Amino acid sequence: MTPYASGTLTLHHPGQQAAEWPEVRVRSRRLAVQRALNPWLLFFALVYLAWSYVHLSSSIWARFVLASYLIWRMRPDIIVPYCLTCVQLRLGLSAEVMGGVQGLDDVYAGLTGFESYAFTLPPVLMGLRTVIAMFDARVSKRAFANVAGGAWLVAGLLVIAGALYARANGFGWTASLRMYTVVGSALYGMLMPRLDGPELKRLGGSLALLGALVSWSALYSIYNSQLVFVFGPLAAVWGVLGVVRREKPILSLIVVAVSGAFCVFCSTFMLMLTWLWCAVAGVIESSVRSTPTGSYKRLHAFILASAMLCATVFLAGFILYVGEKSEADTSLRGRIESKLYQDRGPLWVGFVQSVYDEPYFLPIPGRAFTIRSFGKDTLWRYGPHNLVLELLRQLGLICGPIAVAVLAALVIRLTRVMAYDGNRGGLAIGTAAISAILVGGVTLAFVLADRQGEVLLMAAGLVITSCWRGGGGQRQA
Numbered sequence: 001m002t003p004y005a006s007g008t009l010t011l012h013h014p015g016q017q018a019a020e021w022p023e024v025r026v027r028s029r030r031l032a033v034q035r036a037l038n039p040w041l042l043f044f045a046l047v048y049l050a051w052s053y054v055h056l057s058s059s060i061w062a063r064f065v066l067a068s069y070l071i072w073r074m075r076p077d078i079i080v081p082y083c084l085t086c087v088q089l090r091l092g093l094s095a096e097v098m099g100g101v102q103g104l105d106d107v108y109a110g111l112t113g114f115e116s117y118a119f120t121l122p123p124v125l126m127g128l129r130t131v132i133a134m135f136d137a138r139v140s141k142r143a144f145a146n147v148a149g150g151a152w153l154v155a156g157l158l159v160i161a162g163a164l165y166a167r168a169n170g171f172g173w174t175a176s177l178r179m180y181t182v183v184g185s186a187l188y189g190m191l192m193p194r195l196d197g198p199e200l201k202r203l204g205g206s207l208a209l210l211g212a213l214v215s216w217s218a219l220y221s222i223y224n225s226q227l228v229f230v231f232g233p234l235a236a237v238w239g240v241l242g243v244v245r246r247e248k249p250i251l252s253l254i255v256v257a258v259s260g261a262f263c264v265f266c267s268t269f270m271l272m273l274t275w276l277w278c279a280v281a282g283v284i285e286s287s288v289r290s291t292p293t294g295s296y297k298r299l300h301a302f303i304l305a306s307a308m309l310c311a312t313v314f315l316a317g318f319i320l321y322v323g324e325k326s327e328a329d330t331s332l333r334g335r336i337e338s339k340l341y342q343d344r345g346p347l348w349v350g351f352v353q354s355v356y357d358e359p360y361f362l363p364i365p366g367r368a369f370t371i372r373s374f375g376k377d378t379l380w381r382y383g384p385h386n387l388v389l390e391l392l393r394q395l396g397l398i399c400g401p402i403a404v405a406v407l408a409a410l411v412i413r414l415t416r417v418m419a420y421d422g423n424r425g426g427l428a429i430g431t432a433a434i435s436a437i438l439v440g441g442v443t444l445a446f447v448l449a450d451r452q453g454e455v456l457l458m459a460a461g462l463v464i465t466s467c468w469r470g471g472g473g474q475r476q477a
Contacts, residue, residue: 036195036203038077041070045081053089057111060088064118071126074133074188076195079459080206083227086451092223120174123454126188127156127181133191143468144190148402148409152184155399162363162396175365179394183403185454186410189461197423200466204425207231207459208238212255215262228262229271229446230456233278234432235259240282241424270443274435277306281431285418299419303434310442313340314348314386321345344385344443346373351384351393363396387441390448407437414460417467426463433460 048066052059063085070078070085131153133139159180167173195203211231217223235255242252256279263275284298317340350371360367368381383390387407392400414430421427433456436447447453 036076036199037080037206038075041077041081042084045084048085049087049089052087052091053093056088056090057115059090060115060118064122067122068125071122071129074129074192076192076199076203076462079203079455079462080210083207083210083455086227086455087223087225089223092225116174119451120178122451123178123181123185126454126458127177127184130184130188130191131156133188139191140194140465141191143413143465145187145406145409145413148406149187149190151402152187152406155402156180156184158361158399159363159395162399163365165362166364173365176363176394176399179365179391179448180363180399180403182448182454182457183391183406186406186457186461189458189463190465192458192462192465194466195462196466200423200463201425203459203462204234204238204423204428208235208255208428211235212239212258215259219258219262219266226446226449226452228267229274229440229449230436230452231432232259232263232267232271233274233435234428234456236263236275237278237282237285237431238424238428240279241286241427244283244286245424247424270440274440277439278431278435281435282427285422285427285431300415303415303438307438310438314442317341317345318348318352321349342373346371347380347384348386348389350380351389355392355397359397361396361398363394363399365394367393369393383445385444387437387445387447390445410457410460410464411437413464413468417464417469420469421467423467426467429456429459430463432456 044066048059048063051062067082067085070082134141134144134149134153159176163173163177166176208231211228211233212235214223214225214228215232215235218225218228236259239252239254239256239259242248243256260275260279263271281299281302284302320341322341322345350369354367354369366381368379369384371378371380384393388404391403394400395403411434414434418427418430433447436453436456440446447456
């Protein structure tokens with residue numbers, strides 16, 4: 001029987017053995033929905049971008065309609081268009097070019113106050129779509145994290161109960177729903193139809209170029225978006241892989257230089273570390289090939305050592321924190337210690353103490369806690385600036401650990417598939433996701449930010465789906 005008679009064909013990129021890439025359906029013009037980039041969806045996303053500059057308030061509702069359609073579509077070709085809907089040009093340009101808050105007066109004048117729901121509902125719809133796909137017999141679940149996904153589904157009932165309780169008692173009630181569904185976007189990506197090698201490579205390259213573009217805009221203060229925290233490090237590993245492997249080396253070098261110019265020299269210490277971590281990971285991954293005999297040991301050792309170092313940094317900040325006033329040390333070591341012990345340490349200690357004094361199990365989002373900083377007690381409402389602690393704060397002591405387990409399952413599976421698969425796009429996306437969760441998560445939970453982190457998490461889930469080979473490096477029949 002020929003491959004076309006059975007409806008499947010093993011596709012592979014140059015240099016890869018034919019039997020090692022997972023089977024995908026034969027491509028045809030009618031099956032364009034399974035490709036990485038859809039010209040029509042990109043066109044509508046660009047129309048939204050232009051609309052967001054001309055009239056922000058109405059474009060927010062247009063974005064809601066477009067985002068809802070993309071989420072319900074649940075195909076790999078929605079990732080880049082959905083990412084573009086995370087941008088509001090008028091809002092960003094008004095803040096950067098027209099004088100900060102004063103430049104936003106005319107923007108806010110056109111808002112009704114209900115626009116927040118246009119941003120809240122798409123993540124909830126993504127969670128609902130994930131649940132439907134979990135019970136759809138037509139959806140392949142070979143790469144799905146069944147235990148973590150089942151626990152996420154059951155704990156979702158507690159999240160809904162907590163939201164209803166918070167609303168009845170006058171608290172903000174949407175934050176826990178949004179955060180829980182953003183975590184679930186990793187499961188959403190695992191249930192997407194898989195991509196073949198060239199398509200996954202194209203998707204990773206598109207996100208890397210977007211990261212370089214956002215970094216360039218932020219570098220010249222034209223448009224500074226939190227998307228740079230997500231895709232700046234992705235651009236680093238994609239560019240380094242291209243330079244070392246000599247795949248489009250000139251373009252790759254430009255991407256590395258542009259993203260690094262902002263992430264390393266013009267941004268926060270955390271973003272600098274994640275960018276550098278991804279660049280080093282790219283060098284290690286440059287020798288990874290699509291066989292189990294590649295450099296997986298070095299890659300696993302690097303990620304394990306990084307995880308142990310992150311845990312050590314957290315424990316040091318938690319144990320050696322400084323709550324009183326102290327003399328400033330302007331040296332590099334002094335700045336690092338000040339950031340860790342005086343800036344983050346009091347937040348971590350204050351939150352853990354609040355949980356110890358008053359443990360809570362239902363998610364009650366936005367819970368404030370008292371910190372001891374610069375010689376005085378302060379009621380802190382802006383979170384503990386740590387990914388794990390933020391999940392515990394927003395989701396409680398039952399749903400929070402389950403959300404942590406979902407992200408841990410994502411990291412473990414990414415580490416597994418990246419160790420024997422040298423696809424450049426998959427390596428770039430997977431490394432950026434691990435960096436955001438593991439390295440960046442120590443000092444900031446930016447990967448859970450609305451509309452930013454869910455794009456990277458769903459793309460990382462798709463990498464697992466596209467590269468999964470069952471029990472080992474060789475694809476199972």
